[in-house]
Amino acid sequence: DQQVKQNSPSLSVQEGRISILNCDYTNSMFDYFLWYKKYPAEGPTFLISISSIKDKNEDGRFTVFLNKSAKHLSLHIVPSQPGDSAVYFCAASETSGSRLTFGEGTQLTVNP
Amino acid sequence: DTGVSQDPRHKITKRGQNVTFRCDPISEHNRLYWYRQTLGQGPEFLTYFQNEAQLEKSRLLSDRFSAERPKGSFSTLEIQRTEQGDSAMYLCASGYSSPLAFFGQGTRLTVV
Secondary structure (H helix, E strand, O other): OOOEEOOOOEEEEEOOOOEEEEEEEOOOOOOEEEEEEEOOOOOOEEEEEEEOOOOEEEEOOEEEEEEOOOOEEEEEEOOOOHHHOEEEEEEEEOOOOOOOEEOOOEEEEEEO | OOOOEEEOOEEEEOOOOOEEEEEEOOOOOOEEEEEEEOOOOOOEEEEEEEOOEEEEEOOOOOOOEEEEOHHHOOEEEEEOOOOHHHOEEEEEEEEOOOOOOEEOOOEEEEEO
16 A cells, blocks of 8 residues: 555656656545655655645755645756756654655656 | 664574664654565565654564664664575665655575
């Protein structure tokens, strides 16, 4: 039962353009969402989060959008840089809960 | 460095041997998590501590796995009678009374 799904295993974009990574969830109890970035042989690094009371959260080049009715969130990176090349994981939790439920990840490649 | 620290970074063991991993969380964090990640998948929740109390365990955590967090500081994860299917990246994370968790660099376990 995959409660968080990232349907695109990979995404390739040109440097300077926008990267859009998508995530869908099925559990209506999820009310807190996070994006992590992971380089090979390292642990995930927290990027940005959003609570279900918001529909957008922005931090520098990173913006997360939440569409609760569609149970969908997306991460926008603009402008994309080669150093952004990594695996991006979407994660979700109930605020009162403890565990994070992760998607399968999307490998982003930003080409110079 | 005040991040989450895990030791060892890599462990190769023979099938049937016991292994123990250590995690030192960020000092002010009262929550500590263990996750497991296999190739091509997102991290999967194993167990969670609030201070020294183990509050939640995943069904993934078979009886060969045991975790402790004495005195609410560092934590250990022991796997007894290792199997080839235990080969994975074991990730520790810590947080403070919210689902947001900060991950260590992980311990890569290879069972041969």
